[in-house]
Amino acid sequence: MRVRNKPWASDFIAENRHIAIAQPSELKGKWNEFFGNSNPIHIEVGTGKGQFLSGMAKANPDINYVGVELFESVMVIAVQKVLEAGVDNLKLLNVDAADLTEIFDDGEVSRVYLNFSDPWPKKRHEKRRLTYKTFLSLYERLLKxxxxxxxKTDNQGLFEFSLRxxxxxxxxxxxxxxxxxxxxxxxNIMTEYEEKFSNKGQRIYRCEAKYQND
Known part of the structure; x- marks a missing residue:
């Protein structure tokens, strides 16, 4: 994904640390205490510009949401979306998905959302796909x-790979x-990519997959 630099992003994020958490690893095992309730915690890995999670947080005030986004210049737009939505049950993290076990304790999360993840279409890059087995193992640790x-994805190849x-x-x-x-x-609450692709007539693929460890 090509990301345009926004020189003002760092300052804007710093001004909104009640949304964009600066040291999330300090909250490991304490997220419900931080939110001030015992509601389920749902996370989105690769939250992008935040349209999906902002909509979900507004529609479901009894769920705590955490969005994970690697690129600061993208996450800053998500911070704006949270401000516009006026919700207090959504926080954002500017971190790499590979570091999630440093941020959430085992069994601290109830659901993981993966929306329009990078398909990494080349075979040699399949380990980077967020539905690859190493990531599935990581999510399993976080989840109850x-x-x-x-x-959700518009990419048929990634969808078929993910189902397998x-x-x-x-x-x-x-x-x-x-x-x-x-x-x-x-x-269904759409992401920005989902709106773009569906307006072009492209199919949107969706699935739900449950860990059988209960």
């Missing part, structure tokens, strides 16, 4: 027993849609 992954990866890892596929916007699924 019986926790699940909700995954989930199944081979032992996850139970509880929902699969090969054309989300033509399905009977209710309550």
């Amino acid at each position: 027993k019986g926790g699940d992954i909700h995954f 990866s989930f199944s081979e890892y032992g996850l139970l596929l509880t929902y699969v849609s090969l054309d989300l916007h033509e399905s009977d699924f209710e309550g």
